[in-house]
Amino acid sequence: MLAGVPNLGDMLAVIDLDARTRYDVFTGPALPTPHGRAFGGQVLGQAIAAASETLPEGRKIHSMHGYFVRPGDSEKRMTFEVARLHDGRTYSTRRTQAYQNGEVLMSMISSFQDDSAGVEHQDSIDITQFPEPESIPSIWDRYGHLTLDRQASWILNRPFDFRHVEGDIVLNVPENRSTQHVWLRSRNDMPGPHSFQCAALAFASDYLLMEPVMRKHGIPWATPGMKGASLDHAMWFHRPFRVDEWLLYEITSPTAQSGRGLSHGRFFNMSGELVASVSQETAVRLPEE
Numbered sequence: 001m002l003a004g005v006p007n008l009g010d011m012l013a014v015i016d017l018d019a020r021t022r023y024d025v026f027t028g029p030a031l032p033t034p035h036g037r038a039f040g041g042q043v044l045g046q047a048i049a050a051a052s053e054t055l056p057e058g059r060k061i062h063s064m065h066g067y068f069v070r071p072g073d074s075e076k077r078m079t080f081e082v083a084r085l086h087d088g089r090t091y092s093t094r095r096t097q098a099y100q101n102g103e104v105l106m107s108m109i110s111s112f113q114d115d116s117a118g119v120e121h122q123d124s125i126d127i128t129q130f131p132e133p134e135s136i137p138s139i140w141d142r143y144g145h146l147t148l149d150r151q152a153s154w155i156l157n158r159p160f161d162f163r164h165v166e167g168d169i170v171l172n173v174p175e176n177r178s179t180q181h182v183w184l185r186s187r188n189d190m191p192g193p194h195s196f197q198c199a200a201l202a203f204a205s206d207y208l209l210m211e212p213v214m215r216k217h218g219i220p221w222a223t224p225g226m227k228g229a230s231l232d233h234a235m236w237f238h239r240p241f242r243v244d245e246w247l248l249y250e251i252t253s254p255t256a257q258s259g260r261g262l263s264h265g266r267f268f269n270m271s272g273e274l275v276a277s278v279s280q281e282t283a284v285r286l287p288e289e
Helices: 040-052 139-146 150-156 194-208 211-216
Strands: 024-028 060-068 078-087 091-100 103-113 160-164 179-186 227-237 247-257 260-268 274-285
Touching (some): 024 040, 040 091, 040 103, 040 194, 040 227, 139 160, 179 211, 194 227, 194 247, 194 274, 211 247, 211 260, 211 274
Antiparallel strands (some): 024 078, 060 103, 060 227, 078 091, 091 103, 160 179, 179 247, 227 274
16 A cells, blocks of 8 residues: 555444443544545445444445534544434334534434345446556556645545546546546455445545536636535445445536535446445535635
């Protein structure tokens, strides 16, 4: 792993505080950021990991819906409170809330299911229409020389390898369009159960969901004074996958208004199978606003 890159397993590790009343209470490590705000993707991943610790044996997450209520401090550990709302014969429901200083930062409802037989179909994709991930320069290959810059280091030193098919938007936007495709995988081997893979993919998904909004309006990440924040995040997990194997992340933004942009994303494995879907609304503020 490259120097300075946080370990993904460590970032998703949660500790059971064994402090139960009506709830299960966990804590997770911080991930320092240059702007000082906790990264929403990590909070989502840790929340999924915490909720997964409270489940009947063999039950797997299939959906989550979360709202970011207020920004958190990226230098402080997060506390997670899990409410066991329901355990049925097939499904379980959990509410997980992230806290700092006694205030709720994020609230998430997640649903889990036993493996079951039933109807099945999917929108697959022809992976061969896209260049192979190894043929595309990584963000590190293109901008590794900028690591002494604190803001650039946040973009470069991520636990995932992102490779943009249509070109990245770090310094400039090659084409104003509302859809992009990005190959991604973790930078190190990530064995682990389905719950961990889903937590890791939720972590990864949040890095890029704002990009189609920015790309459509020609706004690179390097825009001085530009600010963005995740408002909500919904995710569905369809089929097994591993985050240490290449996934194609297709993201599109159908609308933006009132300083908010909506993005939808789909993840496909190397066989073109749809393994997960995501939607998010993001606040985007430019310097003159």
